[in-house]
Amino acid sequence: MLHEPAAKAEKDAASDWKAKLGIKLFWLYCLIYMGFVGIAVYATETMKTPVLAGANLAIIYGLALIIFAITLGLIYNHLCTKKEDELSAEDGGSK
């Protein structure tokens, strides 16, 4: 009762598609995140290299990880919403 979802578990034909997309995007981000951790640990001095307007790789890579997370979130939301609309339109049309 207390943990009953307020967001109702409505029928969702796109759920498998969304889960697969989520996993793909997760691995993409994970690779870039691991790249950051790898450089920081094993090639720390490389982080000093200026890469954009005098700012070093550490700053730019760190900021890029934040901006990339937001961008991926927006892309994911856009694609999921589009797929949900498509499937619900198909569903509606077939009735």
Place this chain on the structure above:
Amino acid sequence: MNYIANPIAIAIFLTFVGFVLGMSFFFARKAKSAEGYFAAGGNIHWFVNGVAFAGDYLSAASFLGICGLIATQGYDGFLYSIGYLAGWIVALFVVAEPMKRLGKYTFTDALDAKFNSKSIQLMAAISTLAVSIFYLIPQMVGAGVLVTPLLGLPHWMGVCMVGAIVITIVATAGMTSTTYVQFLKGGLLIIFSTVITIMVLNRGFSTETRPETFNPKTIEASSVTAAATVEYHGQNFVKVVEDGVANWWIVQEDGILLEAQSKTETAAGETLYNGAPKEDNKFKSVGHITKLPDGQTETGKVGFFKYFSTIQGSEIVRYPKSKVAKFDDSGDHVKVFVPEVTSGEELMIPGQKFKIKTSIGKLNFISLMLALFLGTASLPHILIRYYTVPSQRDARKSTIVAISGIGFFYVLTLFIGFGAMTLGVIDVESGNMSAPLLAKAFGIFLFSTISAIAFATVLGTVSGLIVATSGAIAHDLMDNYMGIKMNDKQKVMAGKTAAFAVGIIAIVLGISFKGMNVAFLVGWAFAVAASANLPSIIMLLFWKKTTAKGIAFSIGVGMVAALLIILTSPSMYGQYGLDPATALHKLDNPGIISIPLSFITLVVVSLMTQKDNEGLDFEV
């Protein structure tokens, strides 16, 4: 530092807190049912929920802790910003959709949906309690940190104030008021942090020290008479008495003495700052630039990228905790704060806090980044906010709003942290206060407003955590595990009683952990969450052979391993008053051991108990 309460600051602060409490009582009327109390009735707009999400997440750890770590350790603090945000990727892409597919929204309920196992219910509830309490500690420490400069009150009083207010809020209104408090303060925190950032950029950099900042003098050693000399770790210190006030100086090369700040606890029980009582205001904030690029003494206004390149080309004086000299002088316990000149180039890459040139430093670093990445999706108080909107689409949209707001704020932490470092507003005793003290450098209005918002941040986060914890006790433990049958009203009453008990525990822990960096403490909460909860969530969703016993053991082993590593770590030894070098091991962040251990336990136990799954017909 001596903090003197300002009447304007107090007035702004009290108005804000009063408003928050008023809002809480107003929404109390909407929380008569259990769903209203724990899930805000599911009627929150997705944008409001998204900003509240950000408000929940931008806790004391972010505003006080991360900014404080950047201010004292440079880029290493920003690693927390990166890791905290990256964690949302796991939450949004890996956990959220499959959990929704299950029609379940909490860790415990999702696990229960397949197995309906008593051992899972018990372990999941205990892990929710452990994670929430670990997360509560830094929030309460943050509360104490805030009231000290704002109201001139001691740390413990701030902790008690937050405890009392939050118990009132939670016991009154539950999730609805928590959501609106988080919405308000999440939005305001982002707005005012932007204002501080703009002011930092407009001010630029200068090698001239502010009058309020400690600017050490140098004298010839031969010109003074030493009252005492002490050697500590190869560094010599001289006590000089001037006008009856004893001060410590650091012996430099060529017979020069450098003035130092010191804290002395006398044998008579008195605490002296720079040889005088705190009220004499001799003890000042620290941090200044000694060299700017191209021999400049002042830059004037700087742009976004220019800000970073300027720091990279500068030299900055810091007072790291690791450099504090501690010794006894005629029965007095003395701490001398020793400066370190660090090149901006070194401050702008990882390595000041995490000694990544050593093997253990590398391990600590990887361990932290792993725990931050995997921790968010396992935090109980973050997951419950997912259910406060009317539909799945709204839940997703509110998450995007949250990620955007949080990400934007984390970019600002760089400017706030380095701003505090270069403007010399840091309290050498606690870096946690750096962000509010930076605001103070720009005026009392900004300072009191941002402090009030930060205080509300603590109120909101603590409220959310206590709701999650009381839910774990009332619903998972009492209702599900113990099978105590309660009606709606009794469940809310049980939740509120649990909230009161957890609030008291939080107060005690908040006082005990004074002085530890709050972002670092939150890193531990993430590690415990990722170790105890994430392997079960992932394996339940993606491995069909997972069994109930596998999950229960995995939660137990992950949680206990993480807790044991933390409790025997060098940082905790320091907290116990022991020498960190004598700790049982050198690992401060447990994730790299406890997370894989939890996964392995789940796989091994599940493979050994495959018979249990016979007859289970459940598709995830």
